[in-house]
Amino acid sequence: MNRLLLYLSVLVFMLSAGCGQDTAQQADNTLTIAMIAKSSTNPVFLSARTGAEAAAKELAAQHDINIVIDWRTPPTEDGQVQAQRIAQAVNEGADVLLISCSDAAKVTGAINDAVDRGVPVMTFDSDAPDSKRFAFYGVDDIKTGQLVMEELAQAMDGKGQVAILAGNQNAPNLRKRVEGVMQTAEQHADISIVGTFYHIETPQDAAAEVVRVNNAYPEINGWAMVGGWALFTQTLLTDLDPSKMKVVSVDALPPELPYVEQGIVPVLWAQPTYLWGYESVRLIVDKVHLNKDIPVINPMELVRVSKENLGAWAMQLRDWGFTDVPEKYLQ
């Protein structure tokens, strides 16, 4: 039985080698952008995907081309898997790659191979500066860390003990944000950093880390969060007392808005994550389709979200395709 099946499959495989060549796809005016974010379970990258798809639709109509966003993001952060997916995308005919690097050192070789094979690469959110990528779009991470700490210092009246929630220790962009937080903290004589705490980048792991650290260091009265993971849960709404604890965080997605409303988080520094996708696709079309010169570094501006502009920000999120914006903020 095995023998027959084996003969049969070898025969069909050999035939398929010939058949495959005949079903040639038209090399038409389709621009396929393989998008490889850090993790498909992180909502910020899902909003980036929404932005990329929206830009693809708009620009396709504008320039009379077909733009396809080929989503190839791994489920969990893994630089090695990202490198493999870069190679896969190139092998399968992607025209351009758009990537947020989980581990810049790991993917640099794969990016360079792609460019050598004629596939331009752009990075967003987390760069691979030593690679042959043609452009990067994202925030200035050191500045982001500085802004977080500056706001936190103000909220704490310039004194107290601060913990830093730092996410994945391998991500170069997060390490830079931590550096920015440290730099600004040093300028405040009455503020000290009790530690930098890394964790798996899931909301539950992040929230659990906050609770663990708070129990271990009862003197903490401020959290500088370089990413919003912990605030994607609702548990800290009851676990953190706004009269004793202040938090300033990067990101301002729908689940984080109640923290601003309740005063636990006076300020969120929002990365317009939708624009990671939207602006990157626009830059790619400018560079690859329209042959325009674009800058290598394209800075993304942060948006300051507080009680004052909570409603306006909520509406912006809804317009960007977020379906989980609480209705009360949209009134």
Add this chain to the structure above:
Amino acid sequence: MFRTLLNSQQAGLLFVILLIGTILSLSAGTHVDRVTGGIINNFLNSYTLMQTATDASFFVIMAVGATVVIISGGIDLSVGSIYALAGVMTAMLLRAVGPDSSFMTVVLAFGMCAGIGVLCGLLNGAMVVGLRVHPFIVTLGTMWIFRGIAFVSSSAESILVPPALTDVVKWSIGTDALYPMPFIIMLIITLMGALYLSRTVMGRHIFAIGGNVEASRYAGLRINRILIGVYVISGLTAGIAAFVGSSYYGSASCADATGYELYVIASAVVGGASLRGGRGSAINAMLGATLIVLIRQSIRTLHLDQNYEWIIIGCAIIMAVVLDQLNQHWTTRWLTKKA
């Protein structure tokens, strides 16, 4: 002999691999190659096939060692962490001493990765034998310990390895971006594993222990020494995989190979290794790993929703093992009837 080969379990796995390959070749579509201008199949092209083999090679190298452990009736959950520790320590050493000669760099890196793998395996084996604790628990503990050491010693930094290593492991055929070295190393390790298990006394002893440890003891086998040996082999293959992986990707970090232990064990089991011990094969482990990587590849090539990746791989692993069991059952019945 050819007839025996075709009726073997390898033939069944090879059939499934070729079947998936056929489906992918027929369904993948084509694209225009940027360099040559020719039309090439999205799956059936040298780049994709080589890249699939490369992706599989890291799992296969580790799976050969894991299969040896599984045959002995044990399990090694720490292989991913040994991979990370060996890679990180080697990268740090090379950064600190940085030999001038490329040859010395490669020799030192390989020796360091293999040496750390052997040491970790020795520790695993010694604890399994000495503490008389189930290997699942021992290697679960060392899985965290080894990764923790890698984390603390590297400060979670991704450390670049010298270009000399990348030049060797990423040696290309001609000017093309085709890198066959991981595939070649994978074949060598698989062949060595197969010969070790089937053609050496030590290999036969491992099967004997996995089949019936008490009978082996009464037969005078040195159980403890053999058990320590199997964990050393598992550590060694994880160290070699770390050498190949960190050299290929150009860096090492403490997060490398996170979760790989499950893929490695799955590769061995899909390849027909019995978790009860006494059964398994290095070549089947290679085919098992190739099958898993091919399933992952097919999700991308067929443009299936990637959110279903884990579900598809999980179902495929269960199906592969159930089909293998049914195949064995039917074969046994058929042979009984024939007799």
